[in-house]
Amino acid sequence: MSGLRDNWRIILLVVLALGSTVTLLVPGATVATGDNATAQPDGANASAAGITNLQYGIQLDGGSRIRAPIVGTTAENVGIQPVGAGDETNETIAIEDELVSQLGVDPVDVNARAPNEPNADGTVEVYSENVTQAELAAALQEQGYDVSESDVRDGVTRATRDEMVEVIDEKLSQSALSGGSVQSAQSATGQNFVVIEAPGRDINELRSIVASRGIVRVYGGYAADNGTFVRQQIVSREDIDGIGNARKVDGRQGYQVSVTIRDDAVDQFLEGVRATGLDEPNTARGAISCEYNAENPNQSSGKCLIASLNNEVVTAKGVSQGLVGLFADGSFANDPTFVIETNTREEARNIELSLKAGQPLPAPLDFQNAQTTSLEPALADQFKTNSLITGIIAVLAVSIAVYLRYGDPRVAVPMIVTALSEVLLLLGFVSAIQFPLDLSHIAGFIAVIGTGVDDLIIIADEILQREGVATGRVFQNRFRKAFWVIGAAAATTIIAMSPLTVLGLGDLTGFAIITIVGVLIGVLITRPAYGDILRRLVLDEEERSE
Amino acid sequence: MNAFEVPEVDYDQYTNRQLAAVPLAVLALAILILVGWSLFVSGSVASPGAPVSPGIDFTGGSELTVVTSMSQSEVGDAFQTEPISVQQAAEGAEADVVGEGENQYIVRFQSFDTESLRDQAQSADMQLLSSSSTSATFGGDNQLTAVVGVLIAFAGMSAIVFALFRSFVPSIAVVVSAFSDIVIPLAAMNVLGIELSLGTVAALLMLIGYSVDSDILLNNHILRRSGSFYESVHRAMETGVTMTITSLSAMAVMAVVASFFNIQLMASIGTVLVIGLAADLMNTYMLNLSLLRWYKFEGVNR
Numbered sequence: 029m030s031g032l033r034d035n036w037r038i039i040l041l042v043v044l045a046l047g048s049t050v051t052l053l054v055p056g057a058t059v060a061t062g063d064n065a066t067a068q069p070d071g072a073n074a075s076a077a078g079i080t081n082l083q084y085g086i087q088l089d090g091g092s093r094i095r096a097p098i099v100g101t102t103a104e105n106v107g108i109q110p111v112g113a114g115d116e117t118n119e120t121i122a123i124e125d126e127l128v129s130q131l132g133v134d135p136v137d138v139n140a141r142a143p144n145e146p147n148a149d150g151t152v153e154v155y156s157e158n159v160t161q162a163e164l165a166a167a168l169q170e171q172g173y174d175v176s177e178s179d180v181r182d183g184v185t186r187a188t189r190d191e192m193v194e195v196i197d198e199k200l201s202q203s204a205l206s207g208g209s210v211q212s213a214q215s216a217t218g219q220n221f222v223v224i225e226a227p228g229r230d231i232n233e234l235r236s237i238v239a240s241r242g243i244v245r246v247y248g249g250y251a252a253d254n255g256t257f258v259r260q261q262i263v264s265r266e267d268i269d270g271i272g273n274a275r276k277v278d279g280r281q282g283y284q285v286s287v288t289i290r291d292d293a294v295d296q297f298l299e300g301v302r303a304t305g306l307d308e309p310n311t312a313r314g315a316i317s318c319e320y321n322a323e324n325p326n327q328s329s330g331k332c333l334i335a336s337l338n339n340e341v342v343t344a345k346g347v348s349q350g351l352v353g354l355f356a357d358g359s360f361a362n363d364p365t366f367v368i369e370t371n372t373r374e375e376a377r378n379i380e381l382s383l384k385a386g387q388p389l390p391a392p393l394d395f396q397n398a399q400t401t402s403l404e405p406a407l408a409d410q411f412k413t414n415s416l417i418t419g420i421i422a423v424l425a426v427s428i429a430v431y432l433r434y435g436d437p438r439v440a441v442p443m444i445v446t447a448l449s450e451v452l453l454l455l456g457f458v459s460a461i462q463f464p465l466d467l468s469h470i471a472g473f474i475a476v477i478g479t480g481v482d483d484l485i486i487i488a489d490e491i492l493q494r495e496g497v498a499t500g501r502v503f504q505n506r507f508r509k510a511f512w513v514i515g516a517a518a519a520t521t522i523i524a525m526s527p528l529t530v531l532g533l534g535d536l537t538g539f540a541i542i543t544i545v546g547v548l549i550g551v552l553i554t555r556p557a558y559g560d561i562l563r564r565l566v567l568d569e570e571e572r573s574e
Numbered sequence: 575m576n577a578f579e580v581p582e583v584d585y586d587q588y589t590n591r592q593l594a595a596v597p598l599a600v601l602a603l604a605i606l607i608l609v610g611w612s613l614f615v616s617g618s619v620a621s622p623g624a625p626v627s628p629g630i631d632f633t634g635g636s637e638l639t640v641v642t643s644m645s646q647s648e649v650g651d652a653f654q655t656e657p658i659s660v661q662q663a664a665e666g667a668e669a670d671v672v673g674e675g676e677n678q679y680i681v682r683f684q685s686f687d688t689e690s691l692r693d694q695a696q697s698a699d700m701q702l703l704s705s706s707s708t709s710a711t712f713g714g715d716n717q718l719t720a721v722v723g724v725l726i727a728f729a730g731m732s733a734i735v736f737a738l739f740r741s742f743v744p745s746i747a748v749v750v751s752a753f754s755d756i757v758i759p760l761a762a763m764n765v766l767g768i769e770l771s772l773g774t775v776a777a778l779l780m781l782i783g784y785s786v787d788s789d790i791l792l793n794n795h796i797l798r799r800s801g802s803f804y805e806s807v808h809r810a811m812e813t814g815v816t817m818t819i820t821s822l823s824a825m826a827v828m829a830v831v832a833s834f835f836n837i838q839l840m841a842s843i844g845t846v847l848v849i850g851l852a853a854d855l856m857n858t859y860m861l862n863l864s865l866l867r868w869y870k871f872e873g874v875n876r
Contacts (some may be wrong), residue, residue, distance in 0.1 A: 401705075536772050
């Protein structure tokens with residue numbers, strides 16, 4: 029029993045080392061849930077997933093990352109009457125409509141929010157690069173709101189940022205980019221941005237998904253008497269209930285996405301159809317033909333069902349005989365589904381994904397001021413292997429230095445083993461929380477080995493002084509002395525690294541977290557255990573010499 | 575029995591002034607280099623520039639890794655956008671991504687329009703392995719964040735040291751040594767042409783942690799242990815020099831191996847730490863020690 033009590037530090041270390049090995053190597057042993065657990069796209073991660081439960085980041089597994097601010101200008105302290113959470117009021121709608129005409133922006137690019145609490149103020153956001161802070165302030169003043177230029181700032185509200193993250197997340201999961209992730213972050217200067225990651229994917233692929241706002245609109249178009257081609261919106265995203273998959277049109281060229289109108293929006297839809305004359309055939313066969321001129325829409329002829337994505341016309345086609353019939357007699361309402369036809373598969377797919385994302389991206393991302401990283405899996409693999417080799421060689425260098433210094437393998441070997449067990453525990457920890465490893469983290473591991481061995485040297489030198497360690501009290505005393513230095517050094521390292529964990533410095537954040545966790549594991553678990561190992565060693569020796 | 579012993583230095587031979595002169599001279603030289611850099615290299619006397627050369631992490635810019643059979647100068651010419659630098663990866667370092675007769679290059683640009691740069695690389699038939707870009711605004715932000723981060727880290731370290739020793743001279747000795755440990759590698763980076771990157775900032779922060787270890791050890795042995803001053807110094811040195819040499823060898827190996835493998839982040843961390851740890855040996859056992867000796871034999875009695 030006394031053996032157990034005296035050696036509890038060693039036992040704890042062994043238990044934790046075993047636990048880490050299990051977490052690291054046994055499939056399914058990690059506590060990960062949700063995205064990360066299933067974040068293994070076939071192929072890209074297969075080799076990594078094969079041996080350990082470690083997660084790798086972009087630099088060690090390949091993939092892309094975009095950090096981009098959100099385009100927008102926000103006016104705060106706008107005296108809008110309060111309402112219940114997030115609801116639109118007549119007042120906010122009026123502000124938005126007025127701003128659209130004042131600033132000449134798209135309706136989706138203005139957002140007025142009424143406050144949720146009685147004495148709070150509302151906000152007005154404009155998501156356009158072309159509107160300056162002064163212009164927004166002036167426009168609101170014109171509407172009679174007491175807004176000075178100092179109430180207007182760049183950026184968007186927290187609510188919009190949260191929406192952005194939600195919509196991007198939905199877009200990523202709808203696209204084929206499995207394992208993609210998005211979060212919002214803030215730099216030290218207070219600038220907000222979103223961080224989007226897609227393991228194993230090309231940057232262009234990722235950019236094309238998040239660059240598109242995903243605003244889908246369907247219009248009816250017809251040549252008016254005054255010689256212009258009139259376009260009237262008949263469907264927006266809110267009116268749509270079901271979205272089919274993009275697929276090839278049977279028997280003809282082209283692709284299609286089927287769209288089902290919500291039951292309570294059907295009447296309004298049919299009204300729009302009638303207003304634009306899509307229920308009256310213009311061909312002998314009873315269909316509607318359309319000659320849309322993309323260069324100069326006013327020279328279009330016929331009548332068209334037009335679909336636009338992000339305000340750009342993607343497709344403008346006639347309507348089939350069957351559908352015109354359903355529109356005409358109103359029986360469309362029984363099965364309110366029609367298809368949007370496109371020429372290319374990509375167009376159909378873009379419309380499908382934009383619709384399936386639920387709502388369009390509230391604001392555009394500012395790619396002009398973004399930070400991007402993209403690594404081919406082949407290069408990432410090269411980094412993975414090479415940084416492993418680098419790490420092993422560094423450990424060998426430390427081992428040789430330690431061996432040369434102490435000459436006694438009974439001191440040096442446990443020292444190296446203890447230092448390595450520190451790495452093992454840290455690896456167990458990162459795989460348990462499914463922390464994705466990147467190059468900077470490897471540097472953190474090396475820092476941990478470095479400080480770890482430093483501390484073990486302090487312990488060894490303190491305990492192995494010339495006089496014996498016959499009694500527990502002497503050992504305790506020396507150990508405590510050594511620990512004072514170790515604890516002080518650890519405290520400074522942790523203090524020095526902690527600002528990095530909160531400052532949004534990208535790569536350095538992970539480095540700092542690894543270093544801090546490593547130092548904590550070392551000071552609390554492995555380094556004390558090494559003291560016990562040394563004591564056993566010294567006691568054994570004394571017993572033998574007696 | 576031991577293959578390397580920490581030599582016992584006969585400190586009695588030197589006065590405190592002599593001991594402190596060397597590290598202070600080196601520190602002065604380092605500061606001179608940084609100021610000179612700011613006044614004459616990166617800026618002018620009228621408008622001083624940065625004391626170090628910030629890399630694209632801080633200025634904004636792009637970096638592409640490409641594989642091609644072209645020569646180094648051909649790679650540079652293949653882009654319409656003029657690159658800042660074209661660097662060839664060490665031969666033999668590449669794994670299976672590089673075929674026969676091909677080379678891996680790292681090309682850096684001032685522009686951060688990766689979309690167009692990637693297109694240019696692809697239309698020149700280069701195989702793209704990686705691209706990264708930082709916009710000027712992000713870079714500026716990073717720069718500010720890095721400076722703030724290092725300052726907070728340094729201030730935090732100083733506060734802890736003062737709290738631990740609770741007397742002015744020993745604490746300030748540690749803080750001055752740590753300051754010098756950071757300034758010397760910064761100046762050395764200018765001389766060696768290493769740019770300031772996120773990796774080197776990490777290395778500077780690691781230095782704060784590493785350098786304080788041996789200083790705390792020395793102070794602890796001298797101030798809190800029984801035994802004569804020189805006995806304490808020798809004991810502390812035995813442990814402290816071993817520690818620093820061990821770390822130094824690990825970092826030197828890492829710097830060499832990582833630059834062979836072209837892993838820049840690890841290579842620059844390694845290089846900066848090697849210089850910093852070497853500076854730490856000097857600062858701890860000459861500057862810190864002379865201040866402590868003065869404090870122990872003269873300062874305490876005042």
